[in-house]
Amino acid sequence: MNGTVARPGAYRPTDAGRSRSGAGRLFLVAVAGLLVTGCGTTPVAPEATLPVPVVAEQGGRIALAITAEFRQRRHTDDDWDIGLGEPVEATFQRTLDALYRDVRVTDTQDASGVDLIVVPTWEDAQISGPGRSHTEFHEAWLHFDVRLLDGEGAQVDRWPIRAYGRSRDRLLGDNEAVAEAVERALRDAATALILKLRRQSIAGGRTEEALP
Amino acid sequence: MNRRSSCTALATVLWLAGCVNTSVEQLRQSPPGAALSTGESVVVLGRSQQGEYRTEGGFTQCVADRLDGPDLPVTPAQTFNDRLFPWFEPRTAPQNVDDLRRLLDDPLISQRLQQNPVRYLVWVDGTTRDTDSGGSMGCAVGPGGGGCLGFAWWEKNAAFEASVWDVTRAAEVGRVSVDASGTSYMPAVIVPVPLLARTEAAACSGLGDQLRELLVPDS
Numbered sequence: 548m549n550g551t552v553a554r555p556g557a558y559r560p561t562d563a564g565r566s567r568s569g570a571g572r573l574f575l576v577a578v579a580g581l582l583v584t585g586c587g588t589t590p591v592a593p594e595a596t597l598p599v600p601v602v603a604e605q606g607g608r609i610a611l612a613i614t615a616e617f618r619q620r621r622h623t624d625d626d627w628d629i630g631l632g633e634p635v636e637a638t639f640q641r642t643l644d645a646l647y648r649d650v651r652v653t654d655t656q657d658a659s660g661v662d663l664i665v666v667p668t669w670e671d672a673q674i675s676g677p678g679r680s681h682t683e684f685h686e687a688w689l690h691f692d693v694r695l696l697d698g699e700g701a702q703v704d705r706w707p708i709r710a711y712g713r714s715r716d717r718l719l720g721d722n723e724a725v726a727e728a729v730e731r732a733l734r735d736a737a738t739a740l741i742l743k744l745r746r747q748s749i750a751g752g753r754t755e756e757a758l759p
Numbered sequence: 760m761n762r763r764s765s766c767t768a769l770a771t772v773l774w775l776a777g778c779v780n781t782s783v784e785q786l787r788q789s790p791p792g793a794a795l796s797t798g799e800s801v802v803v804l805g806r807s808q809q810g811e812y813r814t815e816g817g818f819t820q821c822v823a824d825r826l827d828g829p830d831l832p833v834t835p836a837q838t839f840n841d842r843l844f845p846w847f848e849p850r851t852a853p854q855n856v857d858d859l860r861r862l863l864d865d866p867l868i869s870q871r872l873q874q875n876p877v878r879y880l881v882w883v884d885g886t887t888r889d890t891d892s893g894g895s896m897g898c899a900v901g902p903g904g905g906g907c908l909g910f911a912w913w914e915k916n917a918a919f920e921a922s923v924w925d926v927t928r929a930a931e932v933g934r935v936s937v938d939a940s941g942t943s944y945m946p947a948v949i950v951p952v953p954l955l956a957r958t959e960a961a962a963c964s965g966l967g968d969q970l971r972e973l974l975v976p977d978s
Contacts (some may be wrong), residue, residue, distance in 0.1 A: 599840035601871050686811070711811055711849075738845035 591629045591722055593729035595637035597737055600645040602745060609647045611639055611660040614654060622672045627725055631672055635689070638733045639667060642740050656696060663703075664696040670707065674725065677716045685724045686713040687732040693740070706743055710736035772832070779941035780800040783965040785973060787933040789925075800834040801826060801974065806850035806884035818919065818963060819883045825967025826881075834877060843871055856945050860929045864931045877926055879974060881967070885919030887959050890940070896947050905947035914942045917962035921970055935969040937962045 586601070613636050619630035643650045643665065652659070658664055670690040677683055688711055695704040712731025714724045776969075795801075803823040805814035819836060824832050827833040846868055853859040863869045896909030920936040941956025 598844040600844050601842075601846060601867050603867060713813065714813070715815075715817065734845075735848065735850065738848045738850055741845050742851065 556634050578627055588623065588626060590629050591710075591720055591725050591729075593629065593631070593634050593726040593733070595634040595641065596730060597638060597641050597732055597734060600642065600737070602645055602741060604645070605647055606649075607647050607663060608649045608661045609643055609651075610658070611636075611643055611650065611652045612654070612656050612663045612664050612666045613639075613652055613736060617667065617669060620672070622674050624674065626676065626678075627674060629725065631689070631729070634729070634733055635667075635691075635736070636738050639665070639740065642737045646741065646744055656700065658696060658698050658700040662698050664700075666694040666696060666721055667691045668694075669689070671731055671745040672729070676721070684713045685716055685721070685728040687711070687725075689732045689736055690728075691736070693743070708736055708739045708743075710739060716746060766861065779939055779958050779961040781937065781939040781961045781965045783935065783937045783969050785935045785969050787973065788931050789849045789933070793876050794878075795831065799876045800832040801879045801881060802834045802839045802877050803834060803881045803883060804836050804839070804847065806853070807852065810849075812874050813849065814884055814919075815886070818885075818887070818917075818959060821960070821963040822881070822883055822921070822970065825963060826971055826974075829966075831971065834875070839877065842875060843868065856924055856929050856931050857898065858925070859924060863926075863929060870913050872926065879932070880924040880926060881970060882924070883919055885917070886921070887915055887917040887962070890914045890916045894945075896945065896951065898947075907947035907951050908949070911945045911947075911948050912942060915956065915958040916940045917959045919962055919966055920967055923970065923973060933973050935966055935973060937966045937969070939965065 573687045580649060599737070618632040619634055622631055624627040630665070640650065640652055653664075656664060668691065670692050671688070672690070675686045677685070680686065688709070690710070691708040693706055693708055694702055697703045710732045711737055712728045714727035714731065717724050762924060803819050804828065805816055805819040807813045816836075823833045823836065845851055846862055847853075853862055863872070892911070892913035894909065894911040896907055896911045898907040899905060917939045918937070922934050923932040924930070925932050939958050939962040941958035942960065943956045944954040945951050946954075
């Protein structure tokens with residue numbers, strides 16, 4: 548098992564205890580906007596911080612197939628340049644480490660020596676901020692297609708993962724807010740992956756049959 | 760009172776001058792259990808669902824702060840969620856006490872809960888919305904300075920419900936709901952002066968006080 552403990556207090560207290568006025572907030576945002584005009588695209592590096600899942604470890608030799616294209620995936624728009632591939636890879640790996648005793652990462656779909664291969668591919672990644680959504684939140688949607696291959700390379704199952712995360716915007720801390728939204732989406736993706744693999748195992752489905 | 764004190768008092772009055780109407784209702788569904796044992800605590804969680812619905816974390820934190828005390832220790836929601844990951848995430852959290860019973864049937868989850876016993880789960884569900892607004896205000900900046908002129912107002916409604924579960928009995932203890940509406944004003948003659956209605960804060964204190972009464976009747 549290779550999980551790490553998430554940063555404490557990721558859900559930060561926000562405005563409770565004081566009211567927020569639309570006009571007052573607009574005024575402050577306008578002032579802040581004048582101060583930071585011309586900054587351009589900002590690099591953001593979300594981290595894969597997952598707690599250790601409370602799940603029973605299963606047997607089986609599992610491979611996580613991650614291509615270079617998957618690992619290098621970035622989201623770039625007028626405001627942000629966000630490295631997504633590496634934290635997603637780390638999230639998938641830590642999740643599988645918690646579920647299975649023997650997990651290795653490979654860049655191919657070669658099934659030799661393993662019982663099951665997990666092959667995630669990117670479907671979509673969208674990031675939205677208050678300026679676009681007219682809400683008070685930064686939001687992240689991460690969509691994957693996950694295929695399971697057996698020891699002979701044949702597909703035994705396939706499902707989508709639609710992960711979502713959001714965080715409240717901060718007057719002078721947008722980078723942290725965007726990173727936090729992505730990190731919550733990663734946590735949601737890990738939850739979905741655990742549910743899918745665990746349900747298959749409990750149901751005695753094809754995934755379990757692929758294991759020894 | 761000197762001039763400085765007068766200014767401070769005036770500013771305080773203006774800051775608090777928005778008005779809020781709050782109504783709170785409590786429904787007790789089963790007699791409260793015994794007082795918390797040593798080491799037991801309460802957790803306040805925001806109701807979320809698979810998809811994009813989330814109860815605002817700042818509000819649940821405010822309620823937790825309101826409840827927290829020597830007679831009612833509160834475990835932070837993030838600590839609780841991390842300790843039981845992934846079983847209280849938006850797509851996995853129990854929706855009712857039957858779901859909670861099923862969750863506790865899992866020996867790993869049950870064992871983890873017993874390590875840091877949580878007696879009560881308080882689920883907070885709701886939102887604060889902008890319900891109406893009006894007026895107009897313009898601001899301008901020139902070589903000689905700047906300023907604003909006009910008048911704006913806006914109304915907010917905070918509607919939340921808290922459901923309290925007794926984890927040891929896997930039963931719902933009661934519900935508390937709060938509905939608060941407030942109107943804020945901002946007149947501006949050169950400098951905008953916000954007269955804020957603390958709608959969400961009023962909802963938080965109303966909900967927190969009633970929850971405390973439900974959980975610690977003698978407090």
